[in-house]
Amino acid sequence: MMSWSRNDSNRFQRLSAAGSSIIFHASIPTAEAPGKLKNRDDKKLVSTDKEKNQNGFTTASERLRGHRVAVEPYLSPETLPSLLTSVSVFPPGPCASRFIPPFNSMKVMFKCLWKNCGKVLSTAAGIQRHIRTVHLGRNCDSDWSDGEEDFYYTEIKLNTDEGLGGPSPATPSVLSPPLPPHPHPPPLSHLPPVAGGDAHRSPAQNSIGISVAKDNHGGVCNGRLGGGGGATPLSRSAPSALYLIHADHAYQATAPVSIPSADSGGGGPAVGSFTPTNSFSISWQSPPVTFTGNSVSPCKSQSLGEQRPQTIAVLSSPPRATAAISRKVRGEGKKCRKVYGMENRDMWCTACRWKKACQRFTD
């Protein structure tokens, strides 16, 4: 007759894994398919619960969980109800840095992210003007800008060697043996295709290119989320993942969601045993923390070559007004235990006696 109220959806479950990932996508995936993201024109959705379900990254995260990967959402300022989610791809090896490597010959372009546009210009001013006039309908004179255009275009870096021709999404091999030290990381398009392991593909066109690797030698983990429509590894809508996007809105706050590794339980030396079976959710609350480097695995010795994750940013629906829905925050009010004390345990409500959620002092 009584049911214990539990906010399972808000609970974090432990995940046994070490590793982190960065999701990237060159444009807001708005195609009509599972996992699609809504453009923020949809202001109605802002701050609503529905909005949260709009973003496919949650889903992506959900799936990543199966591969023991961490997802780090970056929140953009509240004025912009958009979310930058970053997931980095860690190649195997003991030391995975999460900084963007200096690419050889890169050419910076600016791509319009407006749905079905994709116009690419070589100057920021140009793209801004394009967006302002074409998409935002601000014919007004030149200069006026509230900065909104910024969110509809992105800076992309193209490898001039490969050009736009090869629509091969970045799919770092993660199962292959660690590469020898390499002064310069190879161009994205040279990355080997998905090596062994299970390659998961979502039928969605909006799939987010995700490749994951565990930086922990103990476990093997290779997953690829999305990237292809149907059975083809390369979707024509996917090539966007090729770009090394660089969202220059550096003011995002981070809300890192990392997956703790192994077991911390009392006594059991369970290091190395993994059981990725729990549910997973992301808290949109952004702690005052900023980017603090790798939180997953400290670089240990071993002179193996180091590879870096490719980092690309992504826009998605805004969390906004989420101050409340973070993780279960223990209620302030004192409960039976504290009120009556251990010695008067018989005065506690039954729930408290059974170590359940107090039903006498609810908050």
Next chain:
DNA sequence: TATGCCGGGCG
């Protein structure tokens, strides 16, 4: 460390 309570085990 203390508190709150989820998840699971037992009868």
Next chain:
DNA sequence: CGCCCGGCATA
């Protein structure tokens, strides 16, 4: 079910 408790997140 009622009841208890390990273990974990949080304060």
